[in-house]
Amino acid sequence: MNTTISEAIARRRVLELRYHGYSRVVEPYAYGRDKIGDELLRCYQISGGSESGERTGWKLLKVRDVFMPVLTKQDFTVRQEYRRGDRAMVYIFAEV
Numbered sequence: 001m002n003t004t005i006s007e008a009i010a011r012r013r014v015l016e017l018r019y020h021g022y023s024r025v026v027e028p029y030a031y032g033r034d035k036i037g038d039e040l041l042r043c044y045q046i047s048g049g050s051e052s053g054e055r056t057g058w059k060l061l062k063v064r065d066v067f068m069p070v071l072t073k074q075d076f077t078v079r080q081e082y083r084r085g086d087r088a089m090v091y092i093f094a095e096v
Contacts, residue, residue: 022049032089
């Protein structure tokens with residue numbers, strides 16, 4: 001389990017990380033495990049790159065591919081469209 005991601009969710013702090021070769025800045029919302037055991041991070045990307053070209057928006061990241069997550073000092077406010085109980089996850093470690 002990644003304690004940096006869990007702490008970011010508990011404190012509602014923005015994370016900076018690298019994923020698939022791109023630097024990203026994200027608001028972490030849920031951290032859990034899917035039905036095959038992969039750890040996942042549901043987040044809202046506020047800046048950075050992406051393979052899809054979508055620089056902002058909701059993302060579902062595989063934690064094994066997340067490198068160098070850094071807890072920033074920037075707080076975030078939970079977005080109204082977020083719904084608890086992410087269906088991509090069968091077990092949730094942490095959630096806003």
